[in-house]
Amino acid sequence: MSVTRTTPNNETLVRFRGIQKSYDGETLIVKDLNLDIEKGEFLTLLGPSGSGKTTSLMMLAGFEMPTAGEIQLGGKAINNLPPHKRGIGMVFQNYALFPHMTVAENLAFPLSVRRIGKDERQKRVNRALEMVQLGSFGGRYPNQLSGGQQQRVALARALVFEPELVLMDEPLGALDKQLREHMQMEIKHLHQSLGVTVVYVTHDQSEALTMSDRVAVFHQGEIQQIAAPRTLYEEPHNAFVAQFIGENNRLSGTLQRLGNGECAVKLAGGEQIQALPVKVGQVGEPVSLSIRPERIRLGAASTACTNQVPGKIEEFIYLGDHVRIRMQVCGRDDFIVKQPIAELDTSLKPGDTVALGWQAEHIRALDPLTE
Structure with a gap:
């Protein structure tokens, strides 16, 4: 799949061209990556x-070799360059610090590996420690640090x-939820202040949406869609992306009519x-x-919607600022x-049947999703 972004005045740093990866000579883990x-x-x-x-990231790092295709860094092919000569910084889940x-x-x-002089080394180490707010921790050993502190050292x-x-x-991946969210913002702010290029791998969709300029959604060795977080969430290109990114309601039906930028779909129960x-x-x-849960209107608010169907309430799941x-x-x-708490009709209870509705432009007709 070809994914190329051309924006004026923006310089391409990394290029994947026709990259494939197979471990057994038959199954392609990465099918045809152009990015x-x-x-x-x-x-x-x-x-x-x-x-x-992860395989794509490891090929860029030099820890895996592509089966086919070329990877370029700064306009030069790096397929045959060992990892230590690529000049790339790496941060792993397990920190990989020397104990x-x-x-x-x-x-x-x-810095020593790159033969940087002692005085310059000291300056850069001090600067890096300050950058991750660990200025007084230089003399400690990794086992004397918390998980969050170790990850900061790995980042520095x-x-x-x-x-x-x-x-x-x-x-x-190894951090608890609160620390993880805190570190997400720290990494994002460091990226913004340093202007360094970051390629980040995660299976956590909220992490990807929070931190990224763009997100490439992978499935079965191919990029399904690459876009800014908001575009990815609001405008998924296929059923897999809609289902994988954020919460999503999925209904199956048959295409009845198509034209003028809209379509009609008949569901199994006869609803149009x-x-x-x-x-x-x-x-x-x-x-x-595919329709997002926050796009649905209940009760009187549903009367202005293009689509209106009845629904029976099964349960309320209270989440502080909103209810699912x-x-x-x-x-x-x-x-x-x-429903935001402020908009919830408190007289509703499980077992009630209520009208619900949504606008046509908020429900996307996509390919049938294979489980």
């Missing part, structure tokens, strides 16, 4: 386990030799739904419909509606 990564951008490779995202070295020695190591070590490209492989055609075949063929309402709608009992 440009711009200088200074934060690009996240997102996808489920086995989708090819027998102090924090300062861990940070100085990549990846940045200390001032690479133009930093690769991060699930770097926050007006939708936005995004990836559909011919009239009479199956389609899946699980409903039985159009033959599904896992249909979710999100």
Whole structure:
């Protein structure tokens, strides 16, 4: 799949061209990767386990060799260049710090390898420690630090030799939720202040949406869609992306009519739904419909909507600022509606049947999703 982004005045730093990867000579883990990564951008490779995202990162790092194709860094082919000669910073989930070295020695190591003088080394180590708010921790050993502090040291070590490209492989996977969210913002702010190019791998969709300039969604060795987080969430190109990114209600039906930028879909129960055609075949063929829970209106608010159907309330799931309402709608009992607390009708209770509706432009007609 070809994914090339051309924006005026933006320089391409990394180029994947026709990249394939197979371990057994038969099954392709990465099928045909064509991707440009711009200088200074934060690009996240997102996808489920086995989708090819980590393999793609490891080929860029030099720890894996492509079966076919070429990877370029700064306009030069790097396929045959060993990892230590690529000048790329790396951050791993397990930190990969040297336990027998102090924090300062861990940070100085990549500088020593590059034969940077002692005084300059010290300056850069001090600067890197300040950058991750660990200025007084230089004399400690990794086992004297918390998980969050160790991850900060790993981050500082990846940045200390001032690479133009930093690769991060699930770097926050071992941290608890609160610390993880805090570190997401720290990494994002560091990226913004340093202007370094970051390629980040995660299977966590909220992490990808929070941190990235662009997100590439991987599935079965191919990029399904690459876009800014908001575009990816609001305008998924196919059923897999709609289902994988954020919460999504899916209905299955048959395409009845297509034209003038809209379509009609008939559901198994006979309901007719007006939708936005995004990836559909011919009239009479199956389609899946995708609508986000926050786009659905309940009760009186549904009367102004293009599509209106009845729904039976199964349960309320209280989440502080909003409530998720699980409903039985159009033959599904896992249909979710999100309501802000301030808008919730407190007289509603499980077992009630209420009207619900949504606008045609908010429900997307897509390819049938194969499980």
